[in-house]
Amino acid sequence: MGNLGQLGVKPLSCRYLELALLLAVSGFDGLIDSCFGPSLQDLQCRYSVSVQTISTLFPVYAGFKTAGSVLYVPVHAVINVYTLMMVCVLVSSCLVLVIPLCSSFWVAAAASSGLGLTEGVASSAFVATTGELSQESTIPFHLMGLAAGAGHILGPLIISPFLSSINPHGNRSNTTADELEMTTDPCGGSDSNITYAYVIFASCGLILVILLALLRYGRKNNPEPESCKKKDKSFGKLELILISFLASLMFIGGGTNFVYGSLLLLFGIHSSLHMPETTLSLMTSSFYTVTVFGRVGGVFVSWVVSQSCLITACLAGLLAASVLLVFTAESSLLYLWTCSHILALFYAPIYAALIAWCVENVRLNDTVCAIFTFCDIAGTSLVAVAIGQLMSVFEPQMLHYSLTTIALIQILLFLCIFLLGKLVRKGTEEEYTVLTGSE
Known part of the structure; x- marks a missing residue:
């Protein structure tokens, strides 16, 4: 050959x-x-x-x-x-x-x-x-x-x-x-x-x-x-709406783990904990290390469960970790360390899982991939700037308030995506039934 x-x-x-x-x-x-x-x-x-x-x-x-x-x-x-x-x-x-x-x-x-x-x-x-x-x-x-x-x-x-x-x-x-x-x-x-x-x-x-x-x-x-x-074939209206929701979800949360890791040092210094930079640097390094372990876990979990289950579990874990950080982040170094690493673990597989979900339920082409990549990079940059400004103008704890808000929005968006996905699959099955003449 x-x-x-x-x-x-x-x-x-x-x-x-x-x-x-x-x-x-x-x-x-x-x-x-x-x-x-x-x-x-x-x-x-x-x-x-x-x-x-x-x-x-x-x-x-x-x-x-x-x-x-x-x-x-x-x-x-x-x-x-x-x-x-x-x-x-x-x-x-x-x-x-x-x-x-x-x-x-x-x-x-x-x-x-x-x-x-x-x-x-x-x-x-x-x-x-x-x-x-x-x-x-x-x-x-x-x-x-x-x-x-x-x-x-x-x-x-x-x-x-x-x-x-x-x-x-x-x-x-x-x-x-x-x-x-x-x-x-x-x-x-x-x-x-x-x-x-x-x-x-x-x-x-x-x-x-x-x-x-x-x-x-x-x-x-x-x-x-x-x-x-x-x-290749053209997308239907429902598929275009579905891809728009996916792009929005990636924009707001695709790279939030990177945003959190980059702002963690700022929070530790200016919060009531007043942590030394050496400790915060170590915490940031371990945060990214846990992120890698989370991605390894995402590989193995994808072998046994669907992407919908993986994304749902990750979003639920994110919301729980974000709420815990709101109430405990400034009370103890141990709580901040533990909850931050739980956050890293659940955020790690989300971007890859969203693209994989698109493969399972819709399809990918060059334009869709470019849109997803654009939304991930642009969203990461803009979310980092927005949260940084909120922390500077109001208080450092705005970091965790913002994460909780983002987690809630992500859950609502994915619920819409899941329901739209069922409609798209139903439409595909009906089209197949008409084409084959089966009853």
Whole structure:
């Protein structure tokens, strides 16, 4: 059966290898997402800018990643999906190197914009391609979320050995307040090895480019049989409404675990607990670790229960954990630690479970995947900004009030989705009965 057949590789094995490569691309995406946070202090020293300026680097990246997730739809219409992923990962690998090597913040911001754009396109691409390979199985989507979570953990671990021990105020004990405000170099000329960490990220990307090129060559010489390709058809009105509800649910809650993890340190410092930053950093790390365990659990649970049951259980757990945090978060470190980790456990499988539910009950195509990816990224960014503002204007506990509200909205949305899904399935069954002439 062509070149791969001559090597004795069976089609099923090829599909598994293809899925493994897509999961690696998802892991690389998670790696890039997580590289900004730990390295911001070193990058601030490299560019000699203020904290306020350097803190805009990740929002710039996230904003262009949101745009890239939508750009995938028109670009994919003219470029093969594996060629597209190969180009995006290659460009991302080059742009990742520009960020620590340049000495200008504006050049780094431009590189971050391009990096976000290419990663957004790649995100929609590997979600859509995973949908095509899944053969209506739900497991690959949970594995995709697990791979991204592994990238989120590996990123800070790779960066940590290369970070500088910087004390921003260590060399300014005799300076006045006015001099402090005018100083643009907060590091006193400290050297940083952060470039080496970004070289490792770029190297990982280049390895993926080579593997994607080999896969593209293999698929070109072994075209997929026409019978194996999914036939596309237009969506009905009920299906469009259902997809709109799913997109809304992903927008408001797809990445809320990431939002909570990023705001946990702010809550701990400014709440009545007044926790030290070292303790909060440890809690945040363990929060993301539990998130990965939750995604592993989602993989195994998907083998024995339907996605509807998994989503219902997760939403019920989220509501319970959120309510507990409202009443106990500021009373004890133990309660905050325990309930936060319960929250991570139940939030972890939701995004993958929602996509898998769509596979089970409707279907996926490139446009739907791009919409879901866009809603997840855009929702995560906007929800983080909104909750952060609420915490600043009112009180830190607004974090948990917001989570409880989001959990309630998610439950109501999924109830509507579940009922609409039953109507869609009923309509499909009636259409099948008419076409076959059975009674």
